[in-house]
Amino acid sequence: MRIGMAKKKVVIVGGGYVGYEVAKELDAHADVTLIEQCEAFVQPPATIRALLDPALLDQIVLPYDRLLKTGQVVRGRAVSVSQSEVTLEDGNVYPADFIVLATGSSYAAPFKPAGDSIDDFRKASADVSAQLAAAKSVAIVGAGAVGTELAGEIAAAQPGKDITLISSDDTLFPMYPARLGTQLKRKLERAGVSVVLGQRVEDLQRMDVPYAGSVKLTDGRVVTADLVFPVVGSKPNTALIQTLPGVNAVPSGRIKTDKWLRPSDFPIVFIAGDIADVGDGMTIVAISRQNPWLIRTLKQVLNGQAIEDQKPYAPWKMAPILVPLGPKIGNSWLFATVGDWITRKMKGKELFIPKYRKAFGLSR
Numbered sequence: 474m475r476i477g478m479a480k481k482k483v484v485i486v487g488g489g490y491v492g493y494e495v496a497k498e499l500d501a502h503a504d505v506t507l508i509e510q511c512e513a514f515v516q517p518p519a520t521i522r523a524l525l526d527p528a529l530l531d532q533i534v535l536p537y538d539r540l541l542k543t544g545q546v547v548r549g550r551a552v553s554v555s556q557s558e559v560t561l562e563d564g565n566v567y568p569a570d571f572i573v574l575a576t577g578s579s580y581a582a583p584f585k586p587a588g589d590s591i592d593d594f595r596k597a598s599a600d601v602s603a604q605l606a607a608a609k610s611v612a613i614v615g616a617g618a619v620g621t622e623l624a625g626e627i628a629a630a631q632p633g634k635d636i637t638l639i640s641s642d643d644t645l646f647p648m649y650p651a652r653l654g655t656q657l658k659r660k661l662e663r664a665g666v667s668v669v670l671g672q673r674v675e676d677l678q679r680m681d682v683p684y685a686g687s688v689k690l691t692d693g694r695v696v697t698a699d700l701v702f703p704v705v706g707s708k709p710n711t712a713l714i715q716t717l718p719g720v721n722a723v724p725s726g727r728i729k730t731d732k733w734l735r736p737s738d739f740p741i742v743f744i745a746g747d748i749a750d751v752g753d754g755m756t757i758v759a760i761s762r763q764n765p766w767l768i769r770t771l772k773q774v775l776n777g778q779a780i781e782d783q784k785p786y787a788p789w790k791m792a793p794i795l796v797p798l799g800p801k802i803g804n805s806w807l808f809a810t811v812g813d814w815i816t817r818k819m820k821g822k823e824l825f826i827p828k829y830r831k832a833f834g835l836s837r
């Protein structure tokens with residue numbers, strides 16, 4: 474940018490893993506506005522352990538006020554997007570040269586804030602934490618990373634509970650080399666977790682919140698538990714983006730993009746993260762690849778280069794994954810299956826909490 478030239482305006486909607494980092498990294502290069510409906514950033518990977526260690530919540534709810542040096546974080550809900558501006562529910566309009574939509578996804582309570590209130594999120598977490606402490610038996614429906622980690626965290630912190638982890642797949646983590654799933658299963662069983670594979674739950678009563686009750690499996694078995702956790706995946710938040718012309722959703726609800734992460738007929742609008750169907754999973758690991766590309770590419774277009782001259786985004790072929798089972802054990806796939814020590818060092822012990830506190834200008 475030449476001296477005296479006004480900085481270009483970048484408006485980012487959604488201050489999750491995509492939004493906070495893109496805003497922070499472009500802060501010195503553009504006039505950045507980050508629009509976020511929620512009072513604070515919350516780190517979902519640590520919301521699992523917070524059910525066993527409620528004091529952790531104070532470490533993982535991160536206010537936005539120290540995130541940007543020159544740009545602004547605006548609290549509000551974006552309701553419409555045009556070629557040149559973003560409009561909020563309160564009527565305020567933010568002009569933009571470039572727009573990034575990163576509205577992410579929703580998840581069953583108490584693993585992500587359901588709306589804009591941190592008090593409500595804290596209450597949901599505290600309620601389930603108390604129910605979990607009192608429960609003698611727990612059934613976890615869904616054995617993706619969240620379900621598997623939840624089983625491991627409960628077994629590690631509250632041993633002696635009757636924990637059942639249920640998956641409709643025949644193995645844990647079927648997308649990965651078999652060793653990852655078999656090792657995790659063995660460690661869970663050693664910790665006292667019953668791992669039920671190849672069984673679909675026919676009658677999940679609630680998708681939004683844990684409840685006391687029973688679930689019926691495909692083979693007719695009934696599992697009764699003081700607390701049934703529905704952990705069957707993330708739901709992309711695409712209401713805003715669906716209003717753009719030319720948008721194309723896939724059956725999962727995520728939105729297709731061109732080679733440069735643009736989803737619509739508006740060439741200045743980009744998307745990334747959980748809403749974007751670009752060949753990656755709905756994970757922070759995916760975002761750790763998308764964000765550097767997006768930041769680099771936006772810097773080039775802010776400098777006046779054509780987007781079509783930039784290298785297209787290429788997704789992970791097979792993304793790494795870290796699966797702690799509590800703070801001490803676990804397995805990961807980091808282009809080979811690795812065990813407790815690396816999983817503990819990289820994720821299990823601290824859950825990346827210091828990294829995000831630092832990014833938000835907070836002490837450890």
Ligand SMILES: Cc1cc2nc3c(=O)[nH]c(=O)nc-3n(C[C@H](O)[C@H](O)[C@H](O)COP(=O)(O)OP(=O)(O)OC[C@H]3O[C@@H](n4cnc5c(N)ncnc54)[C@H](O)[C@@H]3O)c2cc1C
Pocket residue numbers: 486487488489490491492508509510511517518519520521549550551552575576577578579580584585588619710713745746747748755756757758759760
């Ligand atoms: C319990 C749990 C544990 C997880 N653990 C891991 C893990 O260990 N590793 C991993 O790789 N992935 C993990 N994930 C997945 C990870 O959390 C998501 O992939 C990630 O949060 C997606 O980031 P995002 O920026 O796309 O969206 P989000 O993090 O969902 O952020 C979107 C933001 O947009 C805001 N927003 C939405 N609509 C609007 C609007 N209209 N106006 C203003 N603001 C809006 C929301 O309030 C939200 O803050 C986990 C998920 C869960 C639920």
